[in-house]
Structures are given as C-alpha cells and as structure tokens.
Amino acid sequence: MFEQFSLYVIIGIAVVLLVLFLLASYVKAPPSYAYIISGLSREPRVLIGSGGFRIPFFERLDRVYLGQITVDIKTEESVPTTDFINVDVDAVAKIRVTPNAEGTRLAAKNFLNMTPMMIAEQLQDSLQGNMREIIGTLDLRSLNTDRDGFSDQVMQKAQHKLGIEIISCNIQNVTDKEGLIHDLGADNTAKIKKDASINRAIAERDVKIQVAHADKDANDARVDADTAIAMKNNDLALKRAELKRQADTAQADADAAYSIQQQEQQKTINIKTVEAEIEKTKRQQ
Numbered sequence: 001m002f003e004q005f006s007l008y009v010i011i012g013i014a015v016v017l018l019v020l021f022l023l024a025s026y027v028k029a030p031p032s033y034a035y036i037i038s039g040l041s042r043e044p045r046v047l048i049g050s051g052g053f054r055i056p057f058f059e060r061l062d063r064v065y066l067g068q069i070t071v072d073i074k075t076e077e078s079v080p081t082t083d084f085i086n087v088d089v090d091a092v093a094k095i096r097v098t099p100n101a102e103g104t105r106l107a108a109k110n111f112l113n114m115t116p117m118m119i120a121e122q123l124q125d126s127l128q129g130n131m132r133e134i135i136g137t138l139d140l141r142s143l144n145t146d147r148d149g150f151s152d153q154v155m156q157k158a159q160h161k162l163g164i165e166i167i168s169c170n171i172q173n174v175t176d177k178e179g180l181i182h183d184l185g186a187d188n189t190a191k192i193k194k195d196a197s198i199n200r201a202i203a204e205r206d207v208k209i210q211v212a213h214a215d216k217d218a219n220d221a222r223v224d225a226d227t228a229i230a231m232k233n234n235d236l237a238l239k240r241a242e243l244k245r246q247a248d249t250a251q252a253d254a255d256a257a258y259s260i261q262q263q264e265q266q267k268t269i270n271i272k273t274v275e276a277e278i279e280k281t282k283r284q285q
Contacts, residue, residue, distance in 0.1 A: 026053055032067040034097070034104040036112070044108070046101040062112050064104050068096050068167065071120045073127045073154075078177070079135045081143060087176045089135060089143075091154070093127060094167040106163030123164070130157045140176070147171040 028051035029035040037052065038044035039059035045052065054061055071093045078086035097107040111119045134153045135143065143150060151169040 026051060027061060028052075032065065034064045034066055034099075036062045036064065036104065036108050038062070044105060046104045048099060048101070048104065062108065064097055064108050064111060065114065065116055065119060066097050066099055066104075067116065068094055069116045069120050069123075071095055071123050071127060073124065073131055073169075075128065075132055075135070079132045081135060081138055081140050083139045085140045085176055085178070087135065087140065087143065087174055089131060089174050090172040091131065091151070091169055092172055093154070093169045095123060095164050096167060098163055098165050103163045103165070108163075110162050123162070126162065127154070130154055133157070144174055147174075 027035055027037075027047070029047040029049060031049055035047040035052075036044050037047070037054045037059050040055065048066070073089075073091040073093055075087075075089050078088055080086050097103060097111065110122060114122070131154050134150065134157065138150065151171055154169050155166040
C-alpha cells in the first residue's frame, strides 16, 4: 500500500514537473516583436505573431523590434551636388524591420535585443551615407524640384541591406550657404508669372476668336433666314399672281360667255319679234 502511494506521488511530481517544463518552454511573440530561438538547430527559428517551444538552458531566446521607428537624417556637413553647390539636407524616415523570417534573421545580425532608439541610432549613419551619395548624383535644381524622386532613391538604396524597409522618407529642408536656392525660387516664380501671362493672353485671344466665329455664324444664320423668308415671300407672290391671273381669265371667260348668251337671246327675241310682226301684217292684210 505504501509503495503504491509512493508511486502515485512520483507520477504526480513527474506530471507537475512536465507541466512546469512545458510552461517554461512555451513562448509567444507579441505583435511588435519577433522572437528568435537558436542553439540546437543550425538555422534559428523565427516567431512572428505566433508561439513555439524552446528548450531551457539549451536554446537561447532573443528579440527583434518590429514596430515603426522614426529616424532623423541630416547631412551634418555640406555635400556638393553635380553642379558643385554645397547643400545641407534634413530628412525624416519611417522604417521598420522587414516583417518576415528572412528579413528578421538579417536584422538580428545588427539589431538583436536593441530598443527602438538604439536601432534608430544605428541606422542614422547608414541612411546619412546613402543620402550624401545620392545628393552627389543630382544637380541643385533637380534636388529642389523633384524631392519625391530624391526620397525614392534614398529608400531604394537603403532597403533590404540591413533587413529593414523604409515606409516613408520626407525631405524636410534643403539649404545652401550661397542663397542659390532662393535665387532659383525667384527665377522659378518669374518663369511661372511669365507663363501665366502668356497663357492668359492666349486664352483671351482664343475667347475673342471664338466670339468672332460665333458672331459670324449668327450673322450667316440671320442672312440665310432672311434669304429663305424673301424666297418664300416671292414664291407666295408668284403663286398669288398666278391664281389671280387664273381667276381673271376664268372671270373673263364667264363674262364673254354671258355676253354671247345675251346676244343669242336678243337675236332670238328679234327674230321672234320680226316673225310676229310679219304674222301680224299677214293677218291685217
């Protein structure tokens, strides 16, 4: 009986130890961190937003920050452009570790167990070097007029080298000690005003041409309408004259026929009268 109880106790202790071992072995990566488990396997295991087991004392657990990090990028020293103008550039980049296993392993070589501030400090030198290199390939006008293109080049050059990706890169300020950027602005302003004046003059000319065309079309329409009315009136007058002629002819024919009929009747009357007179005379004789 005692031996059986001892066996149960040993089994219970073993189960408790197993549960404690499993609890101590299970880890789950929070959304803003990637867990890297290394030690026994040749390739470290990466946990991103998921859980897994590690063997205590035999495997190591490290973290890599995955959240967004703001990095201030400044040239610190003036950098010459392709047209030999020394400029100072300030920019702000939003970066993060590439959120996949390959990017996290690459980032772990540089940013393992670092805080966001430490990662930003580590990235400043690399991003500043990239920005200085790109500035050296542009002229002053391109640098000022195509800041989006400049930002895209900085992003493309820095991406994936350190296991990071740049979410955005905004150029805050571009200055030069000679004031040439101000002169470029003044020149650009004058050009814009000139182009605006030319465009306004062209627009006014086009409006006048359109108005003239509209007036001509309206006058042509009036002339065509008046001509059509005159032709209609003329046709109407001709038709009226023809109808009147036909009416007069018909009336004349009617009058002639009536006169002839009267003459025939008068002739008949005269004959009858003569015959009556003859008959009367005969009777008198």
